[in-house]
Amino acid sequence: QRQHQSTSTSSGFVIDISDEDSDVEERRIMTNAHSVDYGSIIQVQRRGYSEKYQATIEALANECDLAILNVQDEQFWDGLDSLEFGDLPKLQEEVEVLGYPTGGDSLSVTSGVVSRIEIQEYAQASSHLLAMQIDAAINAGNSGGPVVNEDMEIIGVAFEALEGAENIGYVVPVTVVQHFLEDIQRHGNYTGFCSLGITLNLLENTSFRKSLGMTEGQSGIQLKSINPTSPCREVLQKKDVILEVDNIELGNDGKIPFRLGERVSMACYLQTKFQGDCVSMKLLRDKKIIDNVQVPVGILQKKIPAHFQSQPPPYMVVAGVVFSTLSI
Numbered sequence: 001q002r003q004h005q006s007t008s009t010s011s012g013f014v015i016d017i018s019d020e021d022s023d024v025e026e027r028r029i030m031t032n033a034h035s036v037d038y039g040s041i042i043q044v045q046r047r048g049y050s051e052k053y054q055a056t057i058e059a060l061a062n063e064c065d066l067a068i069l070n071v072q073d074e075q076f077w078d079g080l081d082s083l084e085f086g087d088l089p090k091l092q093e094e095v096e097v098l099g100y101p102t103g104g105d106s107l108s109v110t111s112g113v114v115s116r117i118e119i120q121e122y123a124q125a126s127s128h129l130l131a132m133q134i135d136a137a138i139n140a141g142n143s144g145g146p147v148v149n150e151d152m153e154i155i156g157v158a159f160e161a162l163e164g165a166e167n168i169g170y171v172v173p174v175t176v177v178q179h180f181l182e183d184i185q186r187h188g189n190y191t192g193f194c195s196l197g198i199t200l201n202l203l204e205n206t207s208f209r210k211s212l213g214m215t216e217g218q219s220g221i222q223l224k225s226i227n228p229t230s231p232c233r234e235v236l237q238k239k240d241v242i243l244e245v246d247n248i249e250l251g252n253d254g255k256i257p258f259r260l261g262e263r264v265s266m267a268c269y270l271q272t273k274f275q276g277d278c279v280s281m282k283l284l285r286d287k288k289i290i291d292n293v294q295v296p297v298g299i300l301q302k303k304i305p306a307h308f309q310s311q312p313p314p315y316m317v318v319a320g321v322v323f324s325t326l327s328i
Helices: 174-187 206-211 266-270
Strands: 013-016 027-031 043-045 052-054 056-061 066-070 094-099 108-122 127-134 146-148 154-161 169-173 198-202 221-226 241-245 255-259 262-265 278-285 288-296 315-318 321-324
Touching (some): 066 174, 127 174, 241 266, 255 266
Antiparallel strands (some): 094 108, 241 278, 255 262
């Protein structure tokens, strides 16, 4: 059902999307995808100014909840400097969230520390990507605002909070932001985040590992099924055991070393790749080791999409009857 039009406010910041070798700065506004998704009119307003400028969407990524906006009016950019990107912060490192919670004209600055970094669900498209949890307050209106370190470098973008909890906010980490931007530079538009398109069995049971022919020092995960649209369906086989990915050992819980004292899902590593890339795997197949198997990763086309790329749904529901385009 179509909803009545409504207004909302979010935050944003200026970045430079030009190539490293370029002498000309190409400034754009970064914000959240859910802030501008299905927006009929998008207006931006500079801090300390009353005038609003028309903006257009240049790139929108629902999976990582990020969007790039452009303003054609050159007057808007006068005196605006772009922020620089920093490194992924460590746990307990102090950060600040800049933005305009619940609207308002004055910039709000809240501070906190990084509580953890792990895979989380992004509500915008029900995708699971690396996310950063902080204990600084993130409220409605903070969405799309920059999260910065003590050097005023961007280390993430605020995008959602945990309902029913106090001072738990989630941030799109700088690594995901930079992957989004590099994807646009490589392909001219946003394409998505890569995966293998497989389901896995964890091998935390000792007897199960022995039945597969794994030795005491070996660890890994077993392929349970392969998506029919997966790019690796011609290389991997059901019941293969993945021992290593690009010489990185997999744990029996499906995780790999991340930083000192931290582990993340193998999916986090695969999401740093781009369409057409391959990873080298060490497999155990029929109790025999197979080294250096080149496995392609790609962007899966889901049969039931989580969103319609900001387009109206291709169906209509009337009195409980669903009408859609004839597919044959």
